Amino acid sequence: MTRLLRARETWLALAIIALLAAISLRAPNFTRPDNLASIFNDTAILMILALGQMVVILTRSIDLSIAANVALSGMVIALVNQAYPGVPVPLLIVAAPLLGLAFGAINGFLVWRLDIPSIVVTLGTLTIYRGLTFLIAGGQWVNADEMTADFIAITRITLLGLPLLSWVALLVAVSFYVVMTRTPIGRSIYAIGVNPTASVYAGIDLGRTKFIAFCISGVVAGLCGYLWVSKFVIASSETAIGYELQVIAACVIGGVSIAGGVGTVGSAVLGAIFLGVIGRALPVIGVSPFWQMAISGTAIIIAVVLNARTERKKGRIILKRAEGAA
Amino acid sequence: MNEQRHATRNIPDRLDNPLRAALLSWQALLLAVAIAIFIANSLASSYFLSPWSLSDATFNFTEKALIALAMALLIIAGEIDLSVAAIIALASTMMGLALQFGAGTPVLVAVGIGTGLLCGAFNGALVTRLGLPSIVVTIGTMSLFRGISFIVLGDRAFKGYPASFAFFGQGYVYWVVSFEFVLFLAMALIYFVLLHRTSFGRRVFTIGNNAVAAQFSGVRVERIKFLLFCLTGVMSGIAAVLLTSRLGSTRPSIAQGWELDVITMVVLGGVSILGGAGSITGVVIAAFIMGLVTFGMGLLNVPGIVQSIFIGMLLIVVIALPIVVGKLRGFRK
């Protein structure tokens, strides 16, 4: 179906495999299944967030508040767990995405009803959500010893060799695949990104579709709020600070076009894995981890150049037409 | 027909332009906010009104505001630079490196500003030569520039800048008036003239409104955008000199997250994020607002992160207000 895109994803997958192969020459243990599983587990949160961000970017918008939403949702859940240890953890796990949904809906509402550019809205809510995170916790952290054992343990339960966190990421990826390819809303999201005018002609409500995209990104941010706190066993106002750029980077590297309409579940997942592998590989091959940032920056720039190549529009072809007609 | 013809012979230069009035009232609104914050601050804390306090308050925003001046032009032209804080980090690191080779103050300043210029030119070249979207390009260079700082410094820091270098970030020109503040006022004046009083500024507005029509009218769109990226780089370099001088050290995490503060300042100042509209006066007032909020709340021991809630809300409310009012008016009609 989407041959070009598929080529792009295959290409990225091959790059990741080549990278793994190259690293395993230096460090054979790196590609052992348990290490790969551990890399995947470390990438899980980035991957989930990248999927949410991708949906927003597809609609020609951007969600800069996604990491602040993670911090705020995570903090609320952690505080509840701290104050009322009796509240069952599954209830908290359900509550987290709902909280995120509410914060995402605020973004979506401002974009939809007030027509404010998404970059401004989410720049504003980014600072607000992060400030609130600090405020509700009274500037304190919630540490490991203040959380219940279940709260921390659930994401670490291992099923078939993979921690639950990884399974959640896989489940989210599959759900996104279904939503983006099998439901009308998924198609609407692509359609308004590809061609907003034609979408209106086809009866799609632009604002409402964007609103839904922000809600989706909010839900995954809320979910990651819990996952983050549980994985790193700490909730603070510094949680995931600056992570929104990492998330956008994963999308861009995967081939999601910032101009909207182009990007698949596979692209966001592979983009996140690429960053994850690089992050873990550097110390193993004896490169200082301080190189990571510059490398991912370079990767982003290369990815943008490649994206632009494939997106470049063809010029008018008048002469060929003439030859065909003659 | 004759009457019409007669009428057209005298098209006036201007009428009472409602748009102009609206723009003025926008700046009036911002100014009112600034004054309200000023009064609230002076009521809330008895320390606030002392000259030294006020002088200290300026340090909170001048460095960011210097970048905001250039960023305003860039955003008006329809582009954006998210890498400004990373440019500060890289420029500061390069100054630190130069220091290791025994560079004196003039060389340090030149290295700082020169690094800014090169970074800006790199961004500009990627955007204008390769036709890439500036928002992603500068997310990339943001990691790249700061990444280079991390490679050079790791978890170390450069220290030991010469005493004469301290003047830029810590010196006073007269009584409580700091060098930074004077530099900011001078730059604000220069940028005001550049944007509102020169052909260059006019072309910047035209590009932001309609880059295609501008190109069709003979405006060298790519060249101007490139220059604006260079200008933003240079201002970031200057900010790096001031900040490094003020802190007396360089770490790779220097000025982390500043890019969002700078953009908030610009947008709060009434510059349209979609390009084509804005004023330096608005940006300057917005800079003062952000400085006053930060400093005033700081005096009240309100942590910085909580102050940001206020800034964030201000940003959304100030942008949303004209839209909501417009919609309400539309309903009445």
Added chain:
Amino acid sequence: MTQPKLTLSGLSKSFPGVRALHDVSLELYPGEVTALIGENGAGKSTLVKVLTGIYPPDEGQIMLDGKPIVLGSAHRAFELGITAIHQETVLFDDLSVAENIYLGHTPRTRFKTIDWQKMRADARVLLKDMGAGHIDADTRLRDLAIANKHLVAVARAMSIDAEVVIMDEPTAALSYKEIEDLFALLELLKQDGKAVLFISHKFEEIYRIADRFAVFRDGEMVGKGLIKETSQSDVIRMMVGRSVDHIFPERQKSAGVPVLEVSDLSHPTEFDGINFTLHAGEILGFYGLVGAGRSEIMQAIFGLTKTSRGSVALDGKVLSVASPADAIEAGIVYVPEERGKQGVVVDLPIFQNVALPSLKKTGRNGFLALANEFALTRQYTERLDLRAASLSQNAGTLSGGNQQKIVIAKWLATQPRVIILDEPTKGIDIGSKAAVHAFMAELVAEGLAVIMVSSELPEIMGMSDRIVVMRAGRMVEVLENKDLTADRVVRLAIGAHDEAAA
């Protein structure tokens, strides 16, 4: 006689400064193709937009099967079974063929998710029935040729069981073979009892496929009837209608020295082997169908596109023009066709628009001098009889005709040697048209050299000293504008003889 499927009565639609449609009444019959004929700006596109629910009409009524309907939105028109296939196909390049056909009415599974299998299978059957089995339902639309994209659009129309199908110049970008395929499809639609509205410039096509015709001019319907009973020359007469010397200024034709010499100018895909000489005091008309490559040549001369071969010389000196700024400096200016996008900056005041290319002249050492800008603007806009409340009014608030005057004033203020006008009166009202024409005559009388690209035959024949006829990126002939018939020019442009031979 059969009942009309769709009946329009007394439709009118105006935009600020333009009367796009005036009191239009038209019937479309099931199983018949009605050809809509008219020059650019005659109101055809507006009619299409009204029929597809994009614009609400100001006045008049639309009836489907004798019942009045209101087309509140594009979606509503679609639901009622009215669909359009546009010149530039309004489809989604990055979606698959099947998705494009079913977007907005996808088959669902029990769980309300898209039933991909059914969608693909349905699409395959549909395409096969149409004789377009060669199109894979899973291909991304981007990878299809234009002709196949049209087939997908037709399939979309079939999939919603459309009653009324509008085809807006569907053959403009197709090859001979592809046009044949499209016609076969049209026959299929006719057999299915669809009412088809077919818009085209090409008379052979109309005479081959259409049963009825309706001729539009200046937003009004000036004639309709059965194709069988009407000769081609009658239709052309209705189309160009108004007497040519009526609004065109008389002028002394006195071509001076050569000013602009274009030799062998070529582009890899857009045009090839362009040679012409433009003289001082001359208006050189460029005529051809939309998409014949005329604008592309002009934009290359103006420095917007790179050429692969050939040269442009001004006053005998070969120019190296890499950007519009270079061209303007040399003295060549271009009034673009897309006035609102490329001509004026709608959100900036009139004086800023006019002064933009002359800022070096009005300013002092790079600083603005508003008084000079106003003076310059006043000088040139008054010559053009601009109608505006003030010079600080935003250009976008003016009518199309007055916006065009701003663009022309902008260029005159640079005191050019050569002025290129691309469709200078497209979509502007009669009054402004006359003003623009009168002014062109004035300019050449002062020794300026003018190139005018136009698809309006009366304009070309009324204004030009010589006419370059273009077809498919190449020059067909250069005609002296003396004792020419409209018929001959049109025939050259559409290549009537050639295609008959082929």
